[in-house]
Amino acid sequence: MSQTASTGIAPSGKGASRGLILLLATTSGLAVANLYYNQPLLAEIGRTFGASSNAVGYVSMFTQIGYALGMLLFVPLGDIRERRTLISLLLIAVALSLVGFAVSPSLLWMYIASFAVGITTVVPQIIVPFSAQLARPEERGKVIGTVMSGLLFGILLARTVSGIVGDFFGWRAMYWIAAALMLLLSVILYRLLPLTKPETSASYKELLGSMVQLVRNYSTLREASLIGACMFGSFSVFWTSLAFYLEGPPYHYSSAIAGLFGLIGVAGAAGAPVVGRLADKVAPKRIIGLLILLTLLSFGLFGLSGLTIWSLVAGVIVLDLGVQGTQVSNQARIYALEPAARSRINTVFMVSTFAGGALGSTLGSYAWQHWGWSGVCWIGGGLVTAALAIWAVHRIIYRGAGLA
Template sequence: MTSSIAEMDSDRHRRGLSSGLILMLAITSGLGVANLYYNQPLLADIGRAFNASPGEVGYVSMFTQIGYALGMLLFVPLGDIREKRKLISLLLICVALSLVSFAESRSLGWMYFASFAIGFTTVTPQIIVPLAAQLAQPEERGRVIGTVMSGLLFGILLARTVSGIVGDLFGWRSMYWIAAACMLLLSLLMYRQLPATKPQVSASYGALLRSMLQLARKYATLREASLIGACMFGSFSVFWTSLTFFLEGPPYHYTSSIAGLFGLVGVAGAAGAPIVGRLADKVPPYRIIGALILLTLLSFVLFGLTGFSIAFLIAGVVILDLGIQGTQVSNQARIYALEPAARSRINTVFMVSTFAGGSIGSTLGSFAWHTRGWIGVCLAGGGLVFAAFAVWSAHRMTGRKPQRA
């Protein structure tokens, strides 16, 4: 029996991932991560429901991102020592309960708690991505990661569109009841469709957590990728947290559903992720990362100089999402090649840093909007991108030989 399982596992790796399974992983990642972003087009509506200021309601996004970072730190490393199919299904049930809690919030304080719980339990996409890398053949790993990450970014962007429309038609609470039902359905589907995988490491939970610090110390590429990820996703959160407030004011005066439609614009940028993934299979990813950071910086220049023109605002959104997503895919392609048996822990270090940056960006975006308006938002977002470029440049100047993924 053991040899039969080994033969099946070997055969699966020779054949690589089927397109159907890749698509399922991408869709699940997208629907899972969407839970973190339903609130952004609804922040103004939520603020009115609780008579809260933009600064107070902005903490909803911040607590979600903090919860997500902590959830990744505590749960995602389990992917190296636990069977992933059961782990993913259980976490999907937990996030469904958290979404119900948010839908039933009767005070802003309870909403903060529910927001944290949603983030804390919405970590399945970060277990799915290293699982996809594990199942993929080495020569197709960049393409597979790019496809799954496209699904993830589609979820981030389309979450705003869907929640904006649902919020306008049925109220913001309805969105969270719908999301909870989706998570329960996904839990069943993932348990039935995902292949069982053997843990790659035998270690205690405490040792597993301690080993992440050792991995960060061991690999300069991981440290660089984590810092760049934090800065880039921080800039992404600065923009999207503030966009609803900007679009509801002059000269646009858009409703939450129209503001949410800007997520559709970003899909054009997300669609480029598989292309970047294929490039990362052929070109050293660190070169792609440098170019994409500069491209993202250009988007904030467009926002600052021409943000009051709808055409330039749309162009900036496409460039921003392509730059952020492409940088993330390229970073993941190279860090997953560092130590295959530790992919879940490596992904944890990278993604905890990334979403810690996102939580800082959410807070910074609300503060910048409150104090300096749209120009403040552009300066804050652009400043974080510039910091990412400084990290990338400093790593090149140290003389270290960049590691090819």
């Protein structure tokens, strides 16, 4: 009996099975969480090393720079390598990087370990195009939405879990736990994932070069990548600064309470499958414009958070729904461009997205240190406004050319 038959989770002949999609969604969430454990712990890490908020904010920046580079180097391999083995090896690599973070004796060491964690935590971006490949065309948006919900749950719940663990056991404990989880996942996935065949026979060098051609060929990919960078940049501006804001007046919350705001954001993440289903039925281009406006509203709500905590809570929900919904809608569009190149298309899109995230982390720390919370809100809102301008200009140009 073949392995895929014995696991009971192999894709069916009519598309991806529910069991397989749930496994992929869970894996995406647990893996991507490694990038975000640091955010509610930044204030505590800063106290450990006697560092300023600006200096310790580079921890998040180096993680996301590493992630962008890891996607550029490793994710295209999903088109030319057997995915099960690739995923398992990367999980082992990130486990070692997490151990390096846990034993950091200095902030410089932590910068290096953060970069290593980022460059090896690319499994979710191999999984997302894999799930799109397994799905029937009419269900692709729904399947991507489900997997992306798992991914966003990981992003948000990572903050909740790390805030609580950091409060009770210290920030280092969180990274030892994460390393153990990655090793366990590597074993489980190697046993349960179905074998896959490469989708192209191109060499690695040809594969990397072809991504430049993909960017030239598809205006939709260019637009989606720029919007993704701006939207995730705004997302990072907020989450990098939140722990510093909450520990000061008027709230004086601990890292555990700061982490709980990630749990609030789950309400927004839960809307991703709904957005995915809409993208199967309505032109994603229209949905994206509405979601960008929704995200802009969230920064208006954050600006009112000094008056009431409920504005902050509502803003978190709206922000996560807007950013996640935009990403799912964009992915539904770009994966339909060239099916055999989905891993490379996803690489272009996600490298751009997380490059924007790295910039957002840096801008968020800088804005907080120099202008406080109002500066954070203006910078985050400005990035969302840039995304709206890109969406509008692209729509005007290509509608005029009869291509919109």
